Amino acid sequence: MPKLRFQPPDRLRGAADLSEHPELRGSLNAVKLVKSQRWVWRGMRAACDLEVKYARKRDPGHWELVAVAFVTSRQVDVQPWYDETTDELWRECGFNKKPSRQTVHRRLRELEAVCDEFLKAAGVVIRHCRRHDPRVMAHVHFDFTEDETHAALVHDCQAGEPCKRRGSRGRVRGHALRPRRAATSEARERRERWNEEDPADSENNAKSVTPKTITVGRAGQQITRLKINGCWYKTRDAEAGVRAYTSKGRTSRFWHGYYSGKAVDHYTGGVIPSVDAANKQAYDLFMPLYDLVVSMVGEAPQTVMGDRGLSVAKCFEHATTNGSAPVFPWRRYGDGKRHDKLTHDRHGVMRCKHCGGPMSQVKYSKSNGKPRLWFRCSAGTTPDCARDQTITCATDWRSLIPLARTEPLYHELRKSHRSYEGAHDYWRDRYRVAADNLANRPKGVGLGWHRLRASVACLVDWLRIAAVNGWLGSARRVGKLVRPFKHTSRTAATELADSRARVGLAYPYGPRAKALGAGEETPPSERPRSRRKNQLALDLPGP
Numbered sequence: 052m053p054k055l056r057f058q059p060p061d062r063l064r065g066a067a068d069l070s071e072h073p074e075l076r077g078s079l080n081a082v083k084l085v086k087s088q089r090w091v092w093r094g095m096r097a098a099c100d101l102e103v104k105y106a107r108k109r110d111p112g113h114w115e116l117v118a119v120a121f122v123t124s125r126q127v128d129v130q131p132w133y134d135e136t137t138d139e140l141w142r143e144c145g146f147n148k149k150p151s152r153q154t155v156h157r158r159l160r161e162l163e164a165v166c167d168e169f170l171k172a173a174g175v176v177i178r179h180c181r182r183h184d185p186r187v188m189a190h191v192h193f194d195f196t197e198d199e200t201h202a203a204l205v206h207d208c209q210a211g212e213p214c215k216r217r218g219s220r221g222r223v224r225g226h227a228l229r230p231r232r233a234a235t236s237e238a239r240e241r242r243e244r245w246n247e248e249d250p251a252d253s254e255n256n257a258k259s260v261t262p263k264t265i266t267v268g269r270a271g272q273q274i275t276r277l278k279i280n281g282c283w284y285k286t287r288d289a290e291a292g293v294r295a296y297t298s299k300g301r302t303s304r305f306w307h308g309y310y311s312g313k314a315v316d317h318y319t320g321g322v323i324p325s326v327d328a329a330n331k332q333a334y335d336l337f338m339p340l341y342d343l344v345v346s347m348v349g350e351a352p353q354t355v356m357g358d359r360g361l362s363v364a365k366c367f368e369h370a371t372t373n374g375s376a377p378v379f380p381w382r383r384y385g386d387g388k389r390h391d392k393l394t395h396d397r398h399g400v401m402r403c404k405h406c407g408g409p410m411s412q413v414k415y416s417k418s419n420g421k422p423r424l425w426f427r428c429s430a431g432t433t434p435d436c437a438r439d440q441t442i443t444c445a446t447d448w449r450s451l452i453p454l455a456r457t458e459p460l461y462h463e464l465r466k467s468h469r470s471y472e473g474a475h476d477y478w479r480d481r482y483r484v485a486a487d488n489l490a491n492r493p494k495g496v497g498l499g500w501h502r503l504r505a506s507v508a509c510l511v512d513w514l515r516i517a518a519v520n521g522w523l524g525s526a527r528r529v530g531k532l533v534r535p536f537k538h539t540s541r542t543a544a545t546e547l548a549d550s551r552a553r554v555g556l557a558y559p560y561g562p563r564a565k566a567l568g569a570g571e572e573t574p575p576s577e578r579p580r581s582r583r584k585n586q587l588a589l590d591l592p593g594p
Contacts, residue, residue, distance in 0.1 A: 068519060075515050078120040082143050084514050085119055088523060091172050091514070098168040101161050112146035114158045115169075120144065121159065122507040127483045127493040129156045163499030169506035170323075174347030176513040177321070181348070183522040190317035190464060191344060191352040192471040193361060195333045197235045197242075198311040198326060198485040202288035202496045204230055207276055214282055230279060233296055233304035235487040238329075241296075246333070246360035249384030254332060260294040261330050279305070288496035292329030309501055311485035312340045313478070315471045317356075317464070321516050322474055323347055324484065324505035326498060333360040338369045351375045354454060356468045367448040371422050376415075376454035378464045389450075391574035393561050394442060398551065399450040400457065401442050406432035407564030409557060413439065415453035424451055430559060432569055457551075462543035482508035 069075050075084065085092055099115035102108070120140055126132035133152045141149050150158075180187045206229065208214035241260075245253040262277040266289070275289035286293070286307065294306045310333070312325035325340045337357065345351050351374040357366070362382035370377040381389065389397035396402060401410045401424065408430030415424055422444040428436035444451045454461050478484040479491055484505050486492035493500060517523045551557050555575040564570035571578070 069515065072519060075518055078124045079140050079143060081123040081511050082116045082120050082140070084518065085116060085510070088514065091175055095168050095172040098165050099162060101165070110147065110150070112150070113144050114162060116144040117155065118159060118162055118503065118507050119511060122482055122504055123511055125481070125483060127486070127491055129159065160495070160500070163497070163503050166499065166503040166506040169510045170347060173323070173510040173513050176510070176517055177347055178349050180513070180517050180522045186318045188316050188344070188348045189352055190354045191356070192315040192317060192468055193312070193337055193340060193355060193357040194315070194472050194475070195310050195312045195336060195360070196475045196485050197238050197329065197487060198309040198501060199235055199487060199492050200288045200291040200308045200496055201492050201494050202286050202291060202307060203232065204277070204284040204286055204293070204305055204307065207283045207285040209283070212283060230284070231304045233306040235306070238294060238306040246358060247383070250334070250363050257332060260296060262293055262295050264293070290328060290498040294329065309498065310336055311475070311505065312336055313474050314340055314344045315474045317467065317471070319516050320474065321513050322478065322509060324509055326501045326505055328498065334363045334366050337361050337366050341369060341373070345373065354378050354464055356464050358468065362449070364448045367452065371444050371448065371452060372420070374417065376452055378454065378461060380465065388576065391556065391576040393574070394446060395450060396556050396574070397450070397576060398456045398547070398556070399452055400455070400556070401426040401440065402561060403428040403430065403436055403559070404440055405435040405563060406430055406567055406569055407559035407561035408432060408436070408569070410440065412455040421445065422453070424453070432559065432567055457544060457547060459541045459544040466543065478508060484508050
């Protein structure tokens with residue numbers, strides 16, 4: 052892995068900066084932009100041609116361009132968008148006349164089967180941008196949010212099945228045949244609380260609000276049913292996850308939908324999206340989204356950032372093994388503390404085998420697929436301390452990471468993550484991706500429909516980024532630019548160094564340190580509290 056470098060500009064004109072580019076705004080201009088880049092459009096056009104040879108020949112036209120126009124229109128449903136389209140737009144998409152609404156809806160739903168082709172085209176654009184500036188997708192933020200489906204749960208108790216809502220005469224009591232829908236903000240707040248817990252507890256909490264479902268055949272169709280409060284309910288969106296929230300032992304509200312994942316480029320703000328059912332944990336969704344980023348970019352990012360939901364060993368291992376440095380805040384579970392060990396301390400700093408002193412991280416490498424770190428002793432107490440020492444990251448995936456926590460860059464990236472969570476709001480506003488209320492919730496249901504919208508938005512977003520920054524032409528050098536967060540990151544690194552000195556991590560410890568008379572044998576975290584003066588950092592959330 053090359054030495055981590057980071058020099059973003061003080062102001063980069065990303066995808067959101069279209070105020071000075073009216074030629075990039077609107078559906079018609081988005082279609083023209085895609086058509087103008089034939090090196091992007093050519094492969095996608097062939098893959099999206101779904102005409103079958105044995106049926107009547109279709110009228111000429113490019114439905115992939117229609118999908119681009121639909122997604123960039125800020126309309127979530129086909130009918131209102133179709134009513135507002137102009138003849139000019141349809142001619143630009145290659146049609147001789149405006150098709151019927153039913154045909155448009157049917158052809159757009161057909162594109163769900165090839166939605167990955169839009170991501171492949173976006174990957175071509177991203178790799179072209181990286182040839183202009185290798186800082187593109189070098190540092191990536193991962194975050195997940197809720198994405199509602201329009202489907203509701205409908206009471207479905209059949210004859211012969213016990214039903215708590217059926218009276219003595221066999222009729223269903225009451226008029227409300229659907230449980231009340233929970234707001235997306237409530238679902239988000241609960242998920243964020245679970246992110247602070249032990250992964251096992253978080254998983255149990257998620258399972259406790261996920262009702263079991265069954266699939267049955269009825270009238271030639273497959274129906275998905277789930278049992279809540281002793282009654283059966285059905286949903287017309289079988290791929291969406293369901294969370295049933297209880298009050299006083301009874302389910303009072305439900306939430307139905309998907310997880311919208313986004314890998315956000317730290318340099319440009321560009322996004323690579325994913326959509327998955329909401330009955331999974333964020334840390335299980337991180338790995339496939341990370342692999343998608345590697346596939347589209349052509350190489351692993353230098354660093355990956357995320358919130359506490361991703362701060363579990365499997366996410367650290369997946370990123371580190373593939374050559375990326377994970378920058379995740381510490382997730383407290385177990386006894387809630389970070390312990391100092393004889394091999395390394397709580398911040399992932401290796402302790403010298405010869406004197407027990409702190410060491411400086413000098414290198415990261417993978418040999419035989421096993422990531423390792425190399426350190427050099429900072430104390431130099433004995434002649435043997437001059438030799439570099441190594442430790443495998445598998446010793447402690449969450450602590451031993453390629454980018455040292457004592458580096459200013461680590462704090463720069465970690466502190467910046469919260470500002471990139473705004474990508475969810477930005478995509479809701481511009482592309483209507485990741486619905487969180489009725490206004491931006493598409494009436495079409497199904498995982499493919501949500502993925503198609505996100506994939507098309509990804510392609511348009513990156514084309515706009517490339518156009519705004521002048522990256523659609525041949526590659527050229529970009530001058531040296533100013534770093535943001537520079538003062539903040541140095542201050543955070545200095546504060547961590549002071550904290551390490553206060554709790555005793557800046558000095559040798561362990562059996563070797565005691566034998567040399569350089570320090571105590573017991574690690575600082577294991578010493579009695581009466582002997583740990585000013586050790587506030589031990590009980591505060593670490594970096």
